Amino acid sequence: MASKYAYDNPYIVHGLFFARKLSANNMSTTDEKEGEMIKVGDLTSYSRRVYTVVKVISKTEVREVTSRKDMSTHRVAEALVADETGSVYLTLWDDVLDAIEEDTILNIKDAYINLFRGSMRLNLGRYGSYEVLDEAPFEDVNLDNNLSSKVFEQPRGFGRDRDRFGGRGRRRY
Numbered sequence: 769m770a771s772k773y774a775y776d777n778p779y780i781v782h783g784l785f786f787a788r789k790l791s792a793n794n795m796s797t798t799d800e801k802e803g804e805m806i807k808v809g810d811l812t813s814y815s816r817r818v819y820t821v822v823k824v825i826s827k828t829e830v831r832e833v834t835s836r837k838d839m840s841t842h843r844v845a846e847a848l849v850a851d852e853t854g855s856v857y858l859t860l861w862d863d864v865l866d867a868i869e870e871d872t873i874l875n876i877k878d879a880y881i882n883l884f885r886g887s888m889r890l891n892l893g894r895y896g897s898y899e900v901l902d903e904a905p906f907e908d909v910n911l912d913n914n915l916s917s918k919v920f921e922q923p924r925g926f927g928r929d930r931d932r933f934g935g936r937g938r939r940r941y
Contacts, residue, residue, distance in 0.1 A: 805819050806819060807852070815880065821851065823850055824870050827860070844861055847860055852909060855909065856881075859891050874900060888918070
């Protein structure tokens, strides 16, 4: 008899349902989802699960920043990455920073876009990854359409001025 409780079902985790799909190659089940490839020029400030191939054009100087959560120090830099439709800054943290060099072709998987001081940044984040490719699927890169040079207005409640209640202010009962 099947249980009606979520904690007895291996496909329901924290109230979310995860469907398994059949792989056509071996007819076994897999939990892996591959996203659709997107061009840099098609990215928006709300893009999530970004899968793209880019070329690293340049890297900025390495900075050291301190986390406000646990006061640990991290190294951070940005790499200008591009394809034939546009360019955007990719934020590089700690170990990834040393591994990525200029003129490298990257296959980026499961990245996301966020706004840093009003401009778009591509981030690998916790679940994103990359692999180095031997050659690019494009001839030239488009540096004229730099998405990071466009300034976007951030919704209220974002940034440094946000309080611990997400910008709503404290509720008074």
